[in-house]
Amino acid sequence: MPALPFFAAALAVAAGFLVLGAASGRRVRSAAAFGLAGRSATATGVSGTLLGALVGGASTVGTAELAYQHGLSACWFTVGGGLGCLVLGLWLAGPLRRSALETIPQFLEAQYGRPVGLVVLASSSLGTFLSVVAQLIAGAALLRALAPIDPLAAGSLVVLLTVGFAAAGGLKSFAALGQTKIALLYAVALCCAGAAWRQGSTPGRLWEALPHATFFDPIGLGWADASAATSLVVGVLCTQIYVQAVFSAADERTARRGALISAALMPPLGALGIWVGLSMRATGQVVPPAQVLPAFLQLAFPAPVAGALWAVLLLTVVGTAAGLALGMATNLSRDLPALRSESPWPARLAFLALVLAAALLSLGRQTPILAWSYLAMGLRGAGTFFPFLLAILRPGLLPGRWALASSLLGLAATLAWPLGNLGGEPLFAGLLVSGICTGAGTMASPASRPRLGGSP
Numbered sequence: 001m002p003a004l005p006f007f008a009a010a011l012a013v014a015a016g017f018l019v020l021g022a023a024s025g026r027r028v029r030s031a032a033a034f035g036l037a038g039r040s041a042t043a044t045g046v047s048g049t050l051l052g053a054l055v056g057g058a059s060t061v062g063t064a065e066l067a068y069q070h071g072l073s074a075c076w077f078t079v080g081g082g083l084g085c086l087v088l089g090l091w092l093a094g095p096l097r098r099s100a101l102e103t104i105p106q107f108l109e110a111q112y113g114r115p116v117g118l119v120v121l122a123s124s125s126l127g128t129f130l131s132v133v134a135q136l137i138a139g140a141a142l143l144r145a146l147a148p149i150d151p152l153a154a155g156s157l158v159v160l161l162t163v164g165f166a167a168a169g170g171l172k173s174f175a176a177l178g179q180t181k182i183a184l185l186y187a188v189a190l191c192c193a194g195a196a197w198r199q200g201s202t203p204g205r206l207w208e209a210l211p212h213a214t215f216f217d218p219i220g221l222g223w224a225d226a227s228a229a230t231s232l233v234v235g236v237l238c239t240q241i242y243v244q245a246v247f248s249a250a251d252e253r254t255a256r257r258g259a260l261i262s263a264a265l266m267p268p269l270g271a272l273g274i275w276v277g278l279s280m281r282a283t284g285q286v287v288p289p290a291q292v293l294p295a296f297l298q299l300a301f302p303a304p305v306a307g308a309l310w311a312v313l314l315l316t317v318v319g320t321a322a323g324l325a326l327g328m329a330t331n332l333s334r335d336l337p338a339l340r341s342e343s344p345w346p347a348r349l350a351f352l353a354l355v356l357a358a359a360l361l362s363l364g365r366q367t368p369i370l371a372w373s374y375l376a377m378g379l380r381g382a383g384t385f386f387p388f389l390l391a392i393l394r395p396g397l398l399p400g401r402w403a404l405a406s407s408l409l410g411l412a413a414t415l416a417w418p419l420g421n422l423g424g425e426p427l428f429a430g431l432l433v434s435g436i437c438t439g440a441g442t443m444a445s446p447a448s449r450p451r452l453g454g455s456p
Contacts, residue, residue, distance in 0.1 A: 001027065005299075006146075009307030009320050010314070017315055018164040020180065021159025021173045034344035035102060035330040041248040045175040046258020051246035053323025054081050054236065055185065055269060057138040060316050062208045063270050071215030072429035073225050074277065078231035078270030082263045084236025088246065091260030092215065092237065095392045096246045097255040104243055105335045105390065111391040112403035119407040120384050121335050123238060123445070127379030129425040131132020132358040134376065135321035136162070140362065142314050145291055151363060155323030158318055159359045165322030166351060170344060171248055174319075174326055189272035191309060195300035201279035210280040227425045234427065237321035240390060241327030325354045353415060375418055375426055382430020383410030386438035402441025412435025 028034050058077050066074035089338065101107050104124065107392035109117030143149055166174040169192065207216070219225050236242050249255035276296045280287065287295045297306040329351035333339045339346045387403040398406075416431030422429070442448050 001328050003303045006303040006307035006310070008127065009304040009392050011313035013308050013311035014041065014161060014315065017161070017177060017372070019176050021164045025321060028170055028172055028344055029321040031063060031333065031342050031344050031347060033172065035334065036244065036248040036349050037175060039248060040250050040260070041171075041175060041245070042250065043257035043261060044179055045260040046245045046249050046255060047249065048175040048178030048180075048182065048260065049171060049177075049323070050085060050236075050242055050262040051182045052174055052252050052319050053083075053239075053241045053327070054320070055182065055247075055266065055316055056320025057142075057317040058136060058433050059266075060185070060273055060313055061138070061290065061293050062141070063273025064277040064296070065112075065289040067274040068281050068289050070220055071278060072208070072218040074274050075218055075267075076225045077232060080232025080265050081111045081236060082266040083229065083244075084233040085259050085263035085266060087172045087233065088236060088242070089256050089263055092389075092392050093246045093249075093255040093259045094252040096243060096250050097252045102244070102247055102334050103331050104238070104240055104384065105331060107386060108384075108391055108403070111395055112387065112398070112400040116400065116403050116407055117335065117385065119411065123383055123407070123410075123411045124220065125328055125331060126237070126429055127376040127381075128324050128331075129354065129358060130376035132321050132324050132328070132354065133362050134186065135139040135317055135324070136355075136358055136362040138301065139317040139321065141290075142294065142317060143363070145294060153362055158321075159355055161318040161337070162322045162325070162355050163352065165319055166326045168253060170326060170347060170351075171244065174323060175196040175245075175248075177319065178323070181312070182269075185269055185272075185316060186244070188309050188312050189269060191305075192272055192276050192296065194276055194298070195296075199279065199300070201275070201282055206278050206282050210278065210306070215278060215281070217307075220253050225426070230424075231377045231381075234385050234431070237376050238381040238384045239327060241323045244327055244330060259358055281425070291415065302387055321355070321358070325351055325358070328354055339440075375414070378414035378417075378426035378430050379411065382414040382427055383407040383434050385431060386410075386434050390438065390442070397439045397445055398438060399445050402437060402444065406434045406437035409437055 011275055028325070032038055041049070059081065061146045063077055096107070099107060099110070101110065103119040107118040108120050110299065136155065136158055139161075140151065140154040143154040143157060165177050210216070214220065219346040228250070246255045246259065249258060273293065280292050280296055285299070294310055297309050301309065329347050332350045333341070333347040339350065383406065387398060387406050390398045410430040410433050413433040414426045417429040
């Protein structure tokens with residue numbers, strides 16, 4: 001069990017985040033300010049929201065775990081997220097911000113009709129909720145790995161930190177904490193790289209010490225690598241909180257810059273987990289794979305430093321949970337007429353209710369449920385991805401009835417795939433079915449037929 005200075009430093013970092021979150025949200029008094037930061041976010045604010053919600057347990061602890069087991073294949077989590085942000089910044093951020101809307105269901109409803117908006121709201125809400133549950137389980141497990149904490153106490157602390165990220169000021173608080181979180185993560189990355197170098201785990205030494213075929217092949221896991229990258233790209237483009245960051249920008253140029261900044265910043269963070277995982281493997285340390293990164297911190301740094309760095313890792317997990325819950329609360333409070341209000345309180349109460357419900361569902365679970373994470377990504381993206389892309393890039397091309405079929409059947413395939421024990425990724429099954437419907441709809445659309453008789 002770590003020493004008292006470790007816990008004291010960790011507690012100080014966590015308390016600092018709670019104070020910053022409360023202070024940054026003091027002047028939030030409207031729904032627009034809570035959900036979209038008053039549409040005045042800077043490029044760094046957009047990036048803080050994107051990365052604050054995107055960089056979580058999989059990008060840090062999960063990357064170190066996979067690198068310890070399989071080497072460079074671990075890069076695809078952060079590379080995929082960076083690619084998603086790149087696509088968002090280059091092609092989609094401008095049209096999305098220009099729409100002056102608040103949510104993905106609103107955007108699709110305006111293009112295809114109310115039924116499509118409701119299907120996307122249902123699939124997005126369910127998928128996001130499962131992701132919040134998985135993040136809370138990961139946070140509680142990270143706490144209990146250090147000390148024999150009661151599951152209820154561990155879960156309560158994780159909930160407190162999650163609520164502190166966004167309950168007071170919504171997107172404004174979350175953006176400020178997201179920027180701080182990413183800055184601290186880069187500090188952790190530099191500290192860990194320096195510690196690994198001092199221990200002799202230089203790139204050259206790692207190359208000499210480890211089998212090349214296992215640890216230095218970036219596509220060593222084959223389809224699993226493709227799945228990781230695809231999941232991240234689809235997730236960035238179809239999850240409310242990431243698109244919400246674009247909607248919150250002061251203007252189109254700011255939205256694009258924020259997304260592109262995120263694209264540049266995310267992949268280097270993966271180097272932290274990969275370097276640590278390879279270093280722990282090369283030096284012969286035997287630890288449970290999921291505890292590689294926390295174990296490295298305790299081995300490489302004095303207790304107060306290790307405690308502070310560990311707290312940053314915990315905050316990356318709960319920060320992602322907070323961002324996902326905030327996006328879902330925005331969906332519910334803006335897309336359901338019964339909750340729509342100019343006051344921020346419906347969104348605040350929805351956020352609190354979602355976090356508490358996810359916490360109750362996560363109690364008693366010791367490890368993240370990876371199947372839930374894959375299913376959650378499929379639910380959020382499989383039936384939404386293709387209709388959403390066409391609504392942005394080629395509005396009017398896909399008829400509403402075909403968009404509804406694409407959304408409904410993509411969602412159904414994603415749900416049926418794991419229930420039928422068919423193997424593979426539910427996301428790919430849903431994307432295939434949704435893509436077939438979208439392709440058929442575009443070919444049947446009058447807008448796709450060539451004009452006859454010259455100019456219109």
